[in-house]
Amino acid sequence: MKRHFIFYLFLLTLFSENAHGVAYCSLRDPVAQIAQLFPGKTNQLSIVKAVDDSTRQKIQTALPRNDLHFSELGKHTLYIAMSGREPLGYVHVRSEQSKWGLVEIVWAIDKDLKIINYVFQRCRSSKRKFAEESQFKSLFIGKNYRELKALLSSDGVTANEAVLAKAQDAPELVNVVLRCALKTLLLTEMLWREELKKL
């Protein structure tokens, strides 16, 4: 029994394309948290995909000077908020490193891959409440990847002066939220595009 078990585990390692470590970035409770962003949803549909080193490379190419945190590698879930058989939009959780540790943001995305809303699953910045106000959120809501990328400054990791002026109280947090939004939309497009077309 023991030898068989170890043999099967070995075979699994040899023939698997999906080997991975721990992926930390997920919703603690999809049922409740997705309802917060899509109050009309009746259920959610999970689609799990692997974020691997080649994905990481593509992110670095598309967003120079940016990287994925090591905990972002592994299998990740995109949730489709459903009303019966009708998709309402998508929910994607991403982590971004900050001086307060990882910030985990739950993004609500529409079917045209524009940001609808977001909530923090974890944010230990003292500016969290400010970043949850509609004025701050309006910097991101309604924008797609291309429009959000235009908000970056020339260094590729911080927001431009116009955005920073609107987020005077939380310049570091606005940078974190912006980088997270960009990676979220880019990964959604890169990894889940084919599945989303079928819905």
Place this chain on the structure above:
Amino acid sequence: MKFLLISLILLLCSPSYADFSQNLRWSLDASARLNHNAAIDNTSRIYALGLDTHKVFTQATGDIGYGVAQIYYTKLSNHLPVPFLFDSKDDGDFIIREAHLNYTDTASWFPNIRLGHFTMPFGLEESIDTNGRLLDYYHGKNLGTKLDWGLGLNKVTGLFEYNVSYTLGGKDKAKSVNDSYAITGRIGTLSHLDFIVGFSFYHAEIDGVDRKRLALDWQYYWQTWGLLAEVAIGEDDKQLSKWQQEKYHLIELNKTAQHEQLKVYGQFIMRDKEYQKSIDKLANIGLSYQVNTQLELSLSAHIQLNTPDAGKKKQLVRGQIRYRY
């Protein structure tokens, strides 16, 4: 229990349009742990190799639920005292850690239904997974077991979450042993927030010992610091003697590096048992370093601060290397 488990598996699988590998996450998990117990001057090792899986079951209109299965071959080498799952200090056996299904496609007002082998929903352990880690909140010592086979109801609402279970008290066995059982529950504020408070209860008969517990736990996180505590009061009845009071307090301060690779923690624990003359006071310090997505190194030292009624002070140093592929 087996009938219920098979029924729930069929319920989850039958409407699925996807093949089994869809929405399946799995990891091979290997670890080697070195322990030095200074009180008995013994050095031991524990090796574990297993499969950790998580599967979301779906149908066209959405998710039905998910299943978790963790099976490990675990080998002891000169390990004393011998854990209850093993026969000797050099024994090896298959150990099932978590193995449960959680049916989530219920009406919005109705809880999710969990069936299988799961961690008792009590205290800090409810929101912090310690399986396979050196970090511990001492469920086994306080409740008589950390995991048990049974049925649970759980739900997260917009304001609070709860998890209650009826389990069979057989620990690793999916059956009641000599009328064993356990009723466990916790209600608390949302566990992803920075300030969490929970209230737990427990009433069980396991291994011939009746146990009753009430507990309050809380967690507060500020930037990269965490302050956690658990206070439990209750009583034990070892059948031949009378009910005897027990109190348990744990306080933990932890710090995580900004990149989250390094975590350090210190715990202070007090156990006050009516039948013991002195109160056990213990200190734990530990760290874990996540080298990359797969590899984690951890160390811990466990020291007894008071002089026990009998025997030597506990002094345990442990190191672990863990690789998940």
